[in-house]
Amino acid sequence: MTTENSVSMDDWAAAMSEQAAAPIPQPATGLFQPLTADPAPEVSTDGGPANLDMILDIPVNMTVELGRTKIAIRNLLQLAQGSVVELDGLAGEPMDVLVNGCLIAQGEVVVVNDRFGIRLTDIITPSERLRRLQK
Numbered sequence: 001m002t003t004e005n006s007v008s009m010d011d012w013a014a015a016m017s018e019q020a021a022a023p024i025p026q027p028a029t030g031l032f033q034p035l036t037a038d039p040a041p042e043v044s045t046d047g048g049p050a051n052l053d054m055i056l057d058i059p060v061n062m063t064v065e066l067g068r069t070k071i072a073i074r075n076l077l078q079l080a081q082g083s084v085v086e087l088d089g090l091a092g093e094p095m096d097v098l099v100n101g102c103l104i105a106q107g108e109v110v111v112v113n114d115r116f117g118i119r120l121t122d123i124i125t126p127s128e129r130l131r132r133l134q135k
Helices: 003-021 073-077 126-133
Strands: 062-065 095-099 102-112 115-123
Touching: 095 115, 102 126
Parallel strands: none
Antiparallel strands: 062 095, 095 102, 102 115
């Protein structure tokens, strides 16, 4: 683990502890039951949450992007079956793998049992993903 990752994970653990220690606002009327503060989540030795089970079933959108292009509406309306649209991606170039619109990896296209798939060749590090989000 790099120093940068350990610093960011320590910051995350400190923020979670601070959130757990913050006072919980009381409701204005007696109609609501006050919430009780949960203890700070357990943190594993690598700085991540010890139990991720509660988020493992959350669905996300994964997209593999071959390339992009800009096209005028005039040209778009002229497209017909058999038309070819040029993309900015090059043949043999790694394809971008996005999860909820965020680049997480790159890979190469494979065919398995007549279905397309992607073999991941490069996974973006968490620190690089954060750097890209800040742009």
